[in-house]
Amino acid sequence: GNSVTQMEGPVTLSEEAFLTINCTYTATGYPSLFWYVQYPGEGLQLLLKATKADDKGSNKGFEATYRKETTSFHLEKGSVQVSDSAVYFCALIRGSARQLTFGSGTQLTVLP
């Protein structure tokens, strides 16, 4: 079956530090890949997505590249801010099945 493995948290960084959150997946074929962000007490917001190999999704300074050879979709940001503190979820959709398969989430805390 499909699965998503995320780097375990929590992750604590200082403001302006470089961020990487690792995500790898297991799926047959060519899934679409997503990063969602969840701020405290809120629902999930779509951060970025990529639908085919070598695509790069980007939004609000965050980037992730769909790497089929390593089955990875790592999230990066060059300079984090306190407001980026949240839980980040990697997810995939495979083929005609419409349900998202989520990783377990990574808690990010950015300190001023």
Added chain:
Amino acid sequence: NAGVMQNPRHLVRRRGQEARLRCSPMKGHSHVYWYRQLPEEGLKFMVYLQKENIIDESGMPKERFSAEFPKEGPSILRIQQVVRGDSAAYFCASSPREEAQFFGPGTRLTVL
């Protein structure tokens, strides 16, 4: 354009009572999904519906849980005879056909 709306945001029930969770998708979205987030875990798919049809309920518990998306009105997730293990955040998402899903703020169910 209002986002996905869920109500109530918080729901407290005693063991054995019924819980009804409502979800109004974004305007123009005909696909609705329900996910459950247990404490300290990622989201797990429960059910995927289109108007008047259940498309995929592979993630729904076999007993006590049901979902509908009528021709008029919101989608309803119904949990009968709730137990403490049902305590979780329940998220609804919607999408226009085969595109990224947009999530509501969630309903946090507490079973006493």
